Amino acid sequence: MPIALRLCSRRMSRPSIELRHLRCFLTIAEEGNLTRAAARLHLTQPAVSRTLAALEKQLGARLVDRSTHHLALTAEGRAFRERAAAAVAAFDTAVDPGRLRHRPLRLGHAWSAFGPYTTPLLRRWQRDHPETPLELLRVDDRTAGLLRGEVDAALLRGPVEIPGLATEELLTEERVAALPADSPLAARPGLALADLTAETAILNPVSGTTTLDLWPAGARPRSTLTVANTDDWLTAIAAGRGIGVSAASTAALHPHPGVTYRPLTDAPPLPVLLAWRDTARHPATGALVDLARRIAREPW
Incomplete structure (x- = not known):
């Protein structure tokens, strides 16, 4: 079904689609849950439901x-998501005074x-590329703000x-186990997934990649604790509430005095994607892909 986005109308008395409808829909699409979407938007769940219903009625x-329980997009929703993200990104770019001269390339992670x-x-x-500033932005969600139009690439x-x-x-990247610094496991030079099954696994379902599926069925950690971002993940591990699994670069870029990282010898490597x-697309996307590809292939 073709969907026409009506941002303006001559009949001003008739409700119209606003940016808040688009931002709300994109958050729902990414979270797959009204409660989590409402928390991210700092709204109540009924308000989010009403906003979604109003958008669907207008379209x-x-x-x-x-x-x-886990909301899924319909075929129309999947088709509309791409256009909604593009519309939000275009609006944000258009009204930002800092982008009037040179539009930055926003790179999320x-x-x-x-x-x-x-x-x-x-x-x-x-x-x-001095004419195009590259902005590195941390956004705590699975696509680092890409689906919501907050960044141009991720x-x-x-x-x-x-x-x-x-x-x-x-x-x-190879994977590592993140352990409380005083854990007996931290004294070992390397670990296997089976060494972690007696522990509580701290998982970040918002922006992390580790799930219980990393372990073989029947040999998974005894319990889990969920957090919403990397900072809370590190704090929980340092406090002795459990262990985590991440990519090797986490050890270098997120050191913590209460956390010890150890190689996981039998965990599959983790792909890093642009x-x-x-x-x-941002006009400079192709140049970014080319440069990132060349840097990744250089000897380290």
Whole structure:
């Protein structure tokens, strides 16, 4: 079903679609849950439900399937999400005075950015493309703000299969276990997944990539604790509330006096991707992909 986005109307007495509707929908699409979406938007759940219902009424299409606990987008919702993200990104760019002369290229990441290649990427971009500032932004969600239009491209970890996003795998990283510094496991030079099954696994479902599926069925950690970002993840581990699993670059970029990192010898490596929307691309996206690819292939 074709969906026409009506941002303005001559009949001012008739309700119209506003940016708040689009931002609300994009947050719901990313969270897959009205309660989490409401928390991120600093709204009540009924307010989020009303905003979504108003948007669907204006579009004349059902965007979200509410028949399951985890909300899923309908076919119309998936088609509309890409256009909504592009519209929000275009609006934010248009009204930002700092972007009137030179539109920056906003590069998002949820944690650890490009690992040890982060500084070389930023320095060489500044040298080669001084006319286009590269802004590195940390956004705590699975696509680092890409789906919501907060960034133009994003450095992501783990497989990403989301319609409307194009990806380039740059490299893979080994995984490490993050342990309380006083844990007996911290004294070992390396660990296996089986060594962690008696522990509580601290998981970050918002922006992290580790789930219980990393362990074989029947040999998984005894319990879990969920957090919302990398800072809370580190704090919980340091406090002795459990253990975590992350990419090796986390150890270098997120040191913590109460956390010890140890190699996980049998965990599969984690792909590091550069992702961008395959429509409404920033003009410099291709140059960023090319530079990131070249840096990742250089000997370290």
